[in-house]
Amino acid sequence: MFGSIVSEQFYYLYSSLTTGLSCLNNLLLIYVLAVTHIVQVGPYRFLLLTFAVVDVIISCVHLALIPAIHMTEFGYIYWGYRFIHESTAAAVWAGLTWVLLFYQTFVLLAFHYVYRYVMLCSPEWLAWFRRRPWRNWLVVTFVADVIFVGGIFLACLYGFVPTDMSRKAFAPVLRDVYGIDLFSPNAPGYLGIVYWTLNERGEKEWIRWSLFMIGSICFLFFATAAIIISCIVRIILELSDHRFATLAPATKRMQKQLFQTLLWQTIIPCITSYTPLAMVFLVPLTGIAMDGFGTVFIMSTALFPMLDPYIVIFLISG
Template sequence: YQTSIYLQVGAYRFLLLSFAVVDILISIVHFVAVPAIIMTEFGFIFYGFRFMKASTAVGVWTDLLFVALFYQTFVLLAFHYVYRYVQLCNPSWARWIGQDHPWRNWITLVIVMDVLYIGGFMLAIKGGFLPDDVTRRSFEPIIKEMYNIDLDADNLPGYLGINYRVRQSDGSFMWSFQSLVALLLVLLLFFGSGIVIVFCIWKVKLAMGKADIHLASRTRHLQHQLFRTLLVQTAVPTATSYIPLGSVFVVPLTGLSLGGWGTVSMMSTALFPMIDPFLVIFLVSGYRARLPVIVRRLVSSAAASVTPMT
């Protein structure tokens, strides 16, 4: 059973591997950049704390890298469910995927989904989050008072910031149509992936109930474990990443100023990449049983490579 799990999981193990790789990359960029967020009554600013001494371009590209990696998890989660849905339900519109060169078709599909999804976020960022004189003037006194960071320094630090409402000369605020459109695009992408996930969960659950009577006991047990693991892989980041970070986008619309609490929300996004591999190992019994074997082999290899001193 320990070795046959790889045959039963099939290509799905590569999706699990891709999730692990993205988790590792997010953790690395999180450590290197130390991202922070300040929430105000009119918007929020996101920046990499360790890159505030760098030029505007370096700071912005670092922030964009973090954003692109972070939202990869949305694409991968949705694609996990789409894959399970197509494999179990075999819908007529998706039968072309497995008919001719399935590997090529799946890879093409995930690349297209990824480009469209991340491209949508980049379009939203271009429309309302890139540094400009308005956001720099708005956030400069706040960030200088809180963290002694000068946005008007000679290097003009890079950041991603959005003003939902722009302060007028008389002290009043006026809604920014461009910023609200950028926010709407972000929310559409966010909830769009959520709708795909919910739809696939519903269809997969129905299909698994019908298929149980036709599957071997071992295969049925593994399929249920993988589905349960995927549900946990959705619930945990929803609680630790998506809801906290989603509040960063929405709360400023209410006029509340939460200041550095945005950074706390950002820090919580680092939790899931750290615990995700353990979720897979401990929730899928085949991987759990295989782990001691892998550890023993690594220890044996390390011991064999040590040359005894005479």
């Protein structure tokens, strides 16, 4: 059992179903964007295509990994069931692959908002985007990936990979609840963080390095959220401005549809992905053990890649 909350059979069935639907729905969206003329959005279709491709990849990795999380009062541990019998390095890199793909969606979503803001509002301080648009947008994308995804990668590499301390801390609960022996000959790999330990006097002692690592991840997380919120506010102000009222009705309708689509592409993952993962990061800091609910949280992240194509197709083409 997955923390006595979700059965193993149900999780495998759930992952197979969500991955299958995600691949089918996103391939349909890719076809609509690449072949048909339902969506007349110009270069923006390439951003939507990129999002669809990432959705397919992350769904397939989710099924290949079957990720699980157990939340204790002192931290949390994340591992892949399909890699529990592999070497430490193989399991760690498999887990990192899913993590980096998941955080890639943050970068893409923020990039969508910046693109809509630049194209709709045409701010003077970002006028250089229009001079050589393809080169400039590619450079910005590359730099954002290096900073954001690279930062997440370094935080995981230096704060979450297996250590003797974390292996000893999580070994009892994984053995008792899941029947997983972290000290078996293959030394199963995982990503885990311990926020505090008990010293010789039985007092709680916070681990500063762990707090710095989770703080770095939260900073990157909320920095992206700040970019999105800032763009939302500016776009709403632009749409309500008198200058927007002078646009042709078809152009005005398309701009509103694109913005509504983007809002739903933010609201749904906030509910199914970002909020659950934020709880995984932050709840253990309060000393509350949510145990196998961490697996339920990570299962919910498989929903958005499956639903995203419907949002794009029905809101834009509607």
